Amino acid sequence: MRHGKKINHLGRKAGHRNSMLANMACSLIEHKRINTTVAKAKALKQYIEPLVTKSKSDDTHNRRVVFSYLRSKEAVTELFREVAQKVGDRPGGYTRIIKLGNRLGDNADMAMIEFVDFNEIYNIAKKDAKKTTRRGRKKATDTVDAPQAEAATTNETETNE
Numbered sequence: 001m002r003h004g005k006k007i008n009h010l011g012r013k014a015g016h017r018n019s020m021l022a023n024m025a026c027s028l029i030e031h032k033r034i035n036t037t038v039a040k041a042k043a044l045k046q047y048i049e050p051l052v053t054k055s056k057s058d059d060t061h062n063r064r065v066v067f068s069y070l071r072s073k074e075a076v077t078e079l080f081r082e083v084a085q086k087v088g089d090r091p092g093g094y095t096r097i098i099k100l101g102n103r104l105g106d107n108a109d110m111a112m113i114e115f116v117d118f119n120e121i122y123n124i125a126k127k128d129a130k131k132t133t134r135r136g137r138k139k140a141t142d143t144v145d146a147p148q149a150e151a152a153t154t155n156e157t158e159t160n161e
């Protein structure tokens with residue numbers, strides 16, 4: 001039985017799994033989104049979220065701890081500069097997993113994992129969307145404003161002549 005065993009081993013030994021997750025985390029930090037299988041994306045999410053939380057406070061100890069996980073100076077630098085600056089006010093949930101369908105070769109479930117704050121298109125669409133309620137009917141002010149606007153434009157044209 002596997003009671004209380006929360007880690008997904010991904011069919012790999014511990015060393016291979018740690019190296020794979022470190023490489024995927026470096027790629028995610030560099031490119032801001034990557035495509036992978038759903039299982040690997042979920043494992044990567046658990047791997048990288050604590051590292052992003054550590055990057056919010058930039059001190060030597062946190063840099064060394066993150067470097068021990070990532071093993072890449074460039075990735076650590078970009079994480080502490082760009083990524084930490086964007087997610088500074090967010091309390092958690094730095095990544096998003098979007099399922100893409102099945103892979104053609106082996107029918108594996110594919111997903112895209114990305115940093116939430118780096119998807120400009122999705123964030124703009126969310127902010128511009130207005131909440132509407134279905135209560136009541138359309139306001140009558142739209143029909144009243146139209147004749148007043150026409151009267152105002154005719155008064156302006158008479159004063160200009």
